[in-house]
Amino acid sequence: VHFLFSFRAMASLSEEVLLVVKKVRQRKQDGTLYLMAERIAWGPEGKDRFTVSHLYADIRCQKISPDGKAKVQLQLVLHSGESTTFHFANESTALKDREAAKELLQQLLPKFKKKANKELEEKNRMLQEDPVLFQLYKDLVVSQVISAEEFWANRLGGVTNTDPAQYKYKQEVGISGAFLADIRPQTDGCNGLRYNLTADIIESIFRTYPAVKQKYNENVPHNLTEKEFWTRFFQSHYFHRDRINTGTQDIFSECAKQDEKGLKSMVVQGVKNPLVDLLSLEDKTLDEGYGVCGAQPSTSNSNRTVKESSNYAIIKRFNHHSAMVLAAGSRKGETSSTDGNSRDSDFFQPPVKKVKLQEEYEDLQQENRPKTVPLNLKKSDRYAHGPVPLQSQQYTTSQDIINSVNYIQHEMANYKPNLTQVLSSTVATSAISALSPGGVLMQAGAQQAINQMVPSEVQGELKHLYVAAGELLRHFWSCFPVNTPFLEEKVIKMKSNLERFQLTKLRPFQEKIQRQYLSTNLTGHLEEMLQTAYNKFHIWQTRRMMRKT
Amino acid sequence: MCADDEVSLLVIVVDVNPIWWGQQAQREPEFTLSKCLDAVMVVGNSHMAMARTNKLAVIASHCQDSHFLFPSKSWRGADNGGDDASSSGDGKYELLSVANNLIAEEIRNVMSKSEYKGNSTETLLAGSLAKALCSGQEMKSRILVIKAAEDCARQYMNFMNVIFAAQKQNILIDACVLDSDSGLLQQACDITGGLYLKIPQKVALGQYLLWVFLPDLEQRSQLVLPPPAHVDYRAACFCHRNLIEIGYVCSVCLSIFCNFSPICTTCETAFKIQLPQMVKPKKKKLKQPT
Numbered sequence: 001v002h003f004l005f006s007f008r009a010m011a012s013l014s015e016e017v018l019l020v021v022k023k024v025r026q027r028k029q030d031g032t033l034y035l036m037a038e039r040i041a042w043g044p045e046g047k048d049r050f051t052v053s054h055l056y057a058d059i060r061c062q063k064i065s066p067d068g069k070a071k072v073q074l075q076l077v078l079h080s081g082e083s084t085t086f087h088f089a090n091e092s093t094a095l096k097d098r099e100a101a102k103e104l105l106q107q108l109l110p111k112f113k114k115k116a117n118k119e120l121e122e123k124n125r126m127l128q129e130d131p132v133l134f135q136l137y138k139d140l141v142v143s144q145v146i147s148a149e150e151f152w153a154n155r156l157g158g159v160t161n162t163d164p165a166q167y168k169y170k171q172e173v174g175i176s177g178a179f180l181a182d183i184r185p186q187t188d189g190c191n192g193l194r195y196n197l198t199a200d201i202i203e204s205i206f207r208t209y210p211a212v213k214q215k216y217n218e219n220v221p222h223n224l225t226e227k228e229f230w231t232r233f234f235q236s237h238y239f240h241r242d243r244i245n246t247g248t249q250d251i252f253s254e255c256a257k258q259d260e261k262g263l264k265s266m267v268v269q270g271v272k273n274p275l276v277d278l279l280s281l282e283d284k285t286l287d288e289g290y291g292v293c294g295a296q297p298s299t300s301n302s303n304r305t306v307k308e309s310s311n312y313a314i315i316k317r318f319n320h321h322s323a324m325v326l327a328a329g330s331r332k333g334e335t336s337s338t339d340g341n342s343r344d345s346d347f348f349q350p351p352v353k354k355v356k357l358q359e360e361y362e363d364l365q366q367e368n369r370p371k372t373v374p375l376n377l378k379k380s381d382r383y384a385h386g387p388v389p390l391q392s393q394q395y396t397t398s399q400d401i402i403n404s405v406n407y408i409q410h411e412m413a414n415y416k417p418n419l420t421q422v423l424s425s426t427v428a429t430s431a432i433s434a435l436s437p438g439g440v441l442m443q444a445g446a447q448q449a450i451n452q453m454v455p456s457e458v459q460g461e462l463k464h465l466y467v468a469a470g471e472l473l474r475h476f477w478s479c480f481p482v483n484t485p486f487l488e489e490k491v492i493k494m495k496s497n498l499e500r501f502q503l504t505k506l507r508p509f510q511e512k513i514q515r516q517y518l519s520t521n522l523t524g525h526l527e528e529m530l531q532t533a534y535n536k537f538h539i540w541q542t543r544r545m546m547r548k549t
Numbered sequence: 550m551c552a553d554d555e556v557s558l559l560v561i562v563v564d565v566n567p568i569w570w571g572q573q574a575q576r577e578p579e580f581t582l583s584k585c586l587d588a589v590m591v592v593g594n595s596h597m598a599m600a601r602t603n604k605l606a607v608i609a610s611h612c613q614d615s616h617f618l619f620p621s622k623s624w625r626g627a628d629n630g631g632d633d634a635s636s637s638g639d640g641k642y643e644l645l646s647v648a649n650n651l652i653a654e655e656i657r658n659v660m661s662k663s664e665y666k667g668n669s670t671e672t673l674l675a676g677s678l679a680k681a682l683c684s685g686q687e688m689k690s691r692i693l694v695i696k697a698a699e700d701c702a703r704q705y706m707n708f709m710n711v712i713f714a715a716q717k718q719n720i721l722i723d724a725c726v727l728d729s730d731s732g733l734l735q736q737a738c739d740i741t742g743g744l745y746l747k748i749p750q751k752v753a754l755g756q757y758l759l760w761v762f763l764p765d766l767e768q769r770s771q772l773v774l775p776p777p778a779h780v781d782y783r784a785a786c787f788c789h790r791n792l793i794e795i796g797y798v799c800s801v802c803l804s805i806f807c808n809f810s811p812i813c814t815t816c817e818t819a820f821k822i823q824l825p826q827m828v829k830p831k832k833k834k835l836k837q838p839t
Contacts, residue, residue: 377802379815382787384706396568401670404571408582411574412660415583417653419594422587422755431753435760440749441775 015039019104021097023090026052033086035104038112040076042086052084056112062105064098072098123152132467139468145501146472150493177325179204185234195234207328208321211255263320454518461509462522468505469526472498476533482540495537502530557765558690559596560606560681561589566672567660568612569698569728580751585727586656588755589695593619593652594645595763606684607652609659610677612669617680618655619648671701674733675708678722682714691721691743693762695754700731712737723762727751732781739780742766746775787815 019035024042031044031051041053058078065073072094075085086101088094127134133155141151176182179201185193206213212233220229236252423431434440476498479491510523563585570582593605607618674694681692692715715722715737723743724734730747738745748757761774783792786807797806802816812819 375802375816377816379787382804382815385702385785385790396670400572401568404568404575406571407574408567408571409660411581411583412657415586415653415657415660417587417590417649418583419587419591419649422584422591423753427750427753428756431748431750431756432760434749435757435775437773441746442773 018108019100021088021101023088024097025087025089026084030089033101035101035108040105054078054084056105056108059105059109059112062102062109064102074098074101126155135464136467136471139464139505140471140501143504145468145504146475146497150475175204175208175325175328177322179208180321193234195230197230204328208324209255209259211258212252215252215255259320263316263323266323453520454522455516458513458516458518458522465505465509465523465526469501469529472501473529473533476537480536480540491537491540495534498530498533506530554602556602556604556688557600558604558606558685558688559593560608560685560690560692561593562608562610562674562677562681562692562694563589563618564672564674564695564697565609565656565659566612566670566698568670569672573697577751580754582660584752585695585697585754586652588758590649590652591755592693592758592763593648595759597644597648598642599763604688605648606681608677608681609656610672610674611659612672615673615677615680616655616659617684618652618659621651621655670698671703672696672698673704674701675704675711678708678711678715682711682718682720685718685720691723691765693723693725693758694734694737696724696726696731696734697728699729700733705733708733708737712740716741721766725754725757725762727754735778735780736782739777744769744774745778 016037017034018037019033021033021035024031024033026042026044029044031042031047034041034043034050038057039053039055040059041050043050043052054076058080060077060079063075063077065071065075072088073085074088075083077083088098088101090097127137137151140146141148183195183197183201185195188194206216216229220226224232233252435442472494476491476494479487479494482488482491506523506526513522565582570585574581589607593607597603597605605619609616609618674696678692678694684690685692712722712733720741721743722734722737722741724731724738724745726734726745726747735745737743744761746757746761748754764772781792783794784796784805785791786793786796787804788806788808791807793805793807797809798804799806799813799816799818801818802813804813804815806813811822
């Protein structure tokens with residue numbers, strides 16, 4: 001009883017104990033090993049607390065000492081690299097104890113492993129895919145400005161907070177319609193053919209033709225080896241194009257009959273699509289090569305020529321194959337009982353499209369749009385007037401205008417180009433000097449753009465600083481208004497993070513550019529932002545003090 | 550140099566506003582419309598002489614309409630035989646002399662027909678630009694505007710439409726301004742990637758044209774040319790037409806105002822603005838006993 005009571009003090013009430021192993025030594029101390037629902041723990045003999053406790057999620061793997069060894073040990077290796085070793089010291093039951101512990105761990109570890117790994121995987125993936133994020137991670141977490149938890153706090157919404165349902169409905173890989181063609185038989189030199197079958201192709205065949213899968217299950221491995229089965233498959237007329245003579249000795253002849261039945265049932269079912277009327281379609285025969293020439297094609301086999309029959313067979317087979325591929329693709333989960341031949345073709349349409357097709361199209365309906373308020377522009381000429389301010393134009397009297405017009409008409413009435421007297425050399429020279437560097441028209445160019453004066457690596461570093469500072473400031477400012485104790489803690493922490501960032505990242509950068517004699521103030525704005533944050537913090541802190549007193 | 554068979558069209562739009570030029574001739578007799586046209590011909594000839602595939606067009610922008618000075622209707626193309634009586638006797642490349650003669654003839658016609666009708670004293674620049682855009686459809690082209698008279702506020706919408714059309718078609722608009730700065734042309738040059746230059750000396754127009762505006766876009770990247778002008782993109786308020794940096798915009802009709810008013814005067818929408826609440830002094834809430 002005493003033992004149980006003290007045990008309760010050690011473990012939380014909700015944790016279930018799965019296994020207790022006594023006489024387990026750890027670090028040359030005697031003690032007891034406990035395997036619980038979510039962790040493994042060990043406590044020294046006589047003490048009522050655990051000195052070693054590891055969550056299963058933290059454990060990367062377990063190792064056991066080889067069977068021949070005198071010491072029976074079990075080692076736990078954690079994700080962090082640490083390891084803990086337990087020595088099973090009960091003379092009689094050491095091996096049994098260890099095996100029991102090992103087996104239990106083997107069952108438990110995978111359950112917790114997935115969760116931890118998935119998170120790590122997700123984090124790794126995000127860092128790999130987004131170089132900006134990776135740089136931010138390096139700048140902030142690796143240089144210990146903020147902790148990894150804070151960094152990932154808002155970012156892992158996809159993994160930790162996701163509903164597990166998302167992972168269940170992983171998209172299944174469909175079946176290539178050409179999977180049979182992909183087999184590509186090759187001649188092996190002596191009148192034979194080599195068919196290359198991969199696991200994918202076999203799977204495609206099974207998924208598309210459940211009948212073949214059934215035959216496989218019936219015959220392999222008791223009646224036929226796998227190789228024999230597939231050899232027969234490819235030899236059978238079932239596989240070959242001209243399936244006119246269906247041999248009865250074939251194990252696949254049943255499949256062919258089943259296919260026929262399935263095809264007939266599909267045809268009978270028809271297409272339940274309100275917009276498609278398949279029955280109104282028929283073969284329109286025009287001429288040789290455009291269809292069958294001459295009389296109406298009959299459906300009975302006896303009237304066909306050999307060529308027609310083989311064409312008919314090919315087309316029939318092709319349609320059936322396509323239907324089976326589509327059916328297999330949309331079938332969820334492997335159920336050999338589902339006969340792919342009886343398919344509701346309506347099923348192929350995605351539900352949204354179905355609903356849309358069943359309803360009428362909106363623009364074909366009557367116009368009953370909601371009432372809108374018309375735009376009532378009283379002075380629309382205002383838009384036509386551009387940002388040309390109303391200046392008082394030079395007032396020209398109509399007399400002036402008439403004079404000017406007359407003058408110019410007089411001048412141009414006898415206009416003859418005089419291209420040798422266009423400029424004098426003095427005029428030309430003064431124009432050239434105005435256009436030369438330093439000239440009156442070239443002054444504005446002397447002011448170089450800042451991005452031409454600062455080396456690109458400095459620019460790059462500055463960009464990283466901005467991204468990092470922005471991230472920290474975002475965390476900081478999101479704390480306001482501070483109305484929970486959690487936010488209080490966070491804002492204090494963020495302020496110290498900002499200070500740490502300024503000290504470890506910003507100052508060295510400033511010193512560096514100073515050494516390079518760059519006189520431009522590149523970090524003024526950053527400092528301003530940080531100072532604003534500090535001011536806000538100071539105000540908040542003083543208010544808080546005043547409220548408390 | 551550019552590809553051999555690539556046709557490159559230069560359209561020169563010359564502002565021939567008779568009122569401005571008439572006044573100019575009286576102000577500064579050493580630089581008249583004749584001189585201006587001479588300079589235009591020089592740069593036009595130079596452009597055609599740079600490459601066999603270069604083409605030229607000249608449009609006169611008047612206050613009544615716009616005219617193509619070159620190519621004109623009477624010109625039947627470069628294959629015109631030597632029976633043209635206007636071929637000059639100085640051994641000039643025939644295309645150049647034909648072009649010059651045609652330009653001279655056309656401008657004489659245009660200016661002689663000038664009648665002062667009504668109040669139109671403004672150059673119809675937007676229309677000329679539109680014509681220039683249409684003529685440069687199938688080939689790589691650019692437009693050079695030689696501006697004399699002031700901007701016309703009434704043409705603003707058309708002008709902006711033309712500028713955006715030019716931008717869409719990748720047609721450069723350059724501007725050489727003789728007198729007062731033109732905000733519209735500054736925008737045009739900025740948006741289409743052209744050069745805007747207000748020249749300090751009108752008599753040196755020919756030199757400026759050859760130095761700055763003759764090279765095409767690829768060649769300009771290798772030259773040191775005047776830096777782009779700073780463009781004032783401020784909007785003008787609808788009430789006073791003042792240029793403002795910060796203003797108020799009606800969310801219904803997008804008209805811009807410099808002062809707040811609860812009713813938009815353009816679309817007569819009334820805005821309901823919430824006045825800031827009076828902040829009551831907070832009473833300390835006693836914690837509820839649990």
